[in-house]
Amino acid sequence: MAYNLLKGKRGIIFGALDEKSMAWQIALKCHEEGATFTLSNAPIALRMGKINELAAACNNSVVIGADATSLEDLENVFNQSIEILGGKIDFVLHSIGMSPNVRKKIPYYDTSYENFAKTLDISALSFHKVMQTAMKTDALNEWASVVGLSYIAAQRTFPGYNDMADAKALLESIARSFGFQYGFKKKVRVNTISQSPTITTAGSGVEGFNSFFHYAEKLSPLGNATAEECANYCITLFSDLTRKVTMQNLFHDGGFSFTGVSSELVEEIMKNVSE
Numbered sequence: 001m002a003y004n005l006l007k008g009k010r011g012i013i014f015g016a017l018d019e020k021s022m023a024w025q026i027a028l029k030c031h032e033e034g035a036t037f038t039l040s041n042a043p044i045a046l047r048m049g050k051i052n053e054l055a056a057a058c059n060n061s062v063v064i065g066a067d068a069t070s071l072e073d074l075e076n077v078f079n080q081s082i083e084i085l086g087g088k089i090d091f092v093l094h095s096i097g098m099s100p101n102v103r104k105k106i107p108y109y110d111t112s113y114e115n116f117a118k119t120l121d122i123s124a125l126s127f128h129k130v131m132q133t134a135m136k137t138d139a140l141n142e143w144a145s146v147v148g149l150s151y152i153a154a155q156r157t158f159p160g161y162n163d164m165a166d167a168k169a170l171l172e173s174i175a176r177s178f179g180f181q182y183g184f185k186k187k188v189r190v191n192t193i194s195q196s197p198t199i200t201t202a203g204s205g206v207e208g209f210n211s212f213f214h215y216a217e218k219l220s221p222l223g224n225a226t227a228e229e230c231a232n233y234c235i236t237l238f239s240d241l242t243r244k245v246t247m248q249n250l251f252h253d254g255g256f257s258f259t260g261v262s263s264e265l266v267e268e269i270m271k272n273v274s275e
């Protein structure tokens with residue numbers, strides 16, 4: 001059911017690769033809620049992904065290629081988006097992540113400086129660059145909302161998550177630091193959503209993903225949150241109903257982050273012990 005929560009709002013959505021992507025589901029919901037927006041992804045993803053299908057499903061949204069680590073590319077995304085959409089931007093989704101270590105299964109303790117730097121550059125510093133560019137080009141309206149996607153490995157260790165854990169800790173810190181600056185400067189909100197494990201291209205690439213997907217499902221009182229549910233939450237953050245929420249890392253994980261143990265998990269462990 002749509003509520004027209006984003007009627008008249010203009011946005012930019014980074015990171016939709018295929019229909020499993022969080023950004024894909026978020027784009028569909030933004031469209032359903034009345035927003036107009038441009039879509040952006042890295043040039044290689046535009047060649048390999050299915051983003052044009054998404055664009056067609058969202059009233060022919062324009063797709064703009066950009067490597068999110070390039071300030072020049074980002075400036076082009078903001079300038080073009082304002083022109084195409086006919087005014088300044090009200091919401092931005094940063095749904096970008098990549099670690100060469102995760103991709104090549106290189107253990108955390110064996111990373112090269114170059115690989116580590118690349119993970120941080122793509123997965124966290126690009127969030128800073130997106131906002132830096134938006135500020136420099138004065139691309140956002142007052143009360144605009146910027147959202148990045150995070151994971152609880154920023155606070156607790158999940159070994160397979162590798163250096164992405166450090167990237168998420170940095171991402172969440174950038175949300176606080178930039179949220180402070182942008183709030184005072186232009187009343188712009190900046191938050192991260194810490195989402196349950198979700199089956200996507202980036203998610204499934206993490207070593208042991210299946211086991212911690214099921215572990216989280218059994219531990220969370222409400223079960224894992226799906227990409228579509230994340231999209232619903234995201235809409236509330238882009239809407240005018242959450243104007244005073246900023247600089248937060250918001251857990252969207254069915255209660256996982258605050259649960260110590262569940263009786264279902266204990267029963268399973270005890271069954272194995274007695275066997």
Ligand SMILES: NC(=O)c1ccc[n+]([C@@H]2O[C@H](COP(=O)([O-])OP(=O)(O)OC[C@H]3O[C@@H](n4cnc5c(N)ncnc54)[C@H](O)[C@@H]3O)[C@@H](O)[C@H]2O)c1
Nearest residue numbers: 015017021022045068096097149150197198200201202203
């Ligand atoms: N899937 C999960 O379990 C999960 C859980 C919590 C948070 N997240 C976060 O959600 C976000 C989206 O990931 P996803 O799970 O939808 O996977 P995904 O693979 O669909 O999306 C990752 C996106 O990052 C883009 N990207 C990579 N390098 C880029 C670059 N240099 N410039 C621009 N774009 C680039 C990819 O093209 C892709 O579209 C990521 O930040 C991820 O860490 C995912």
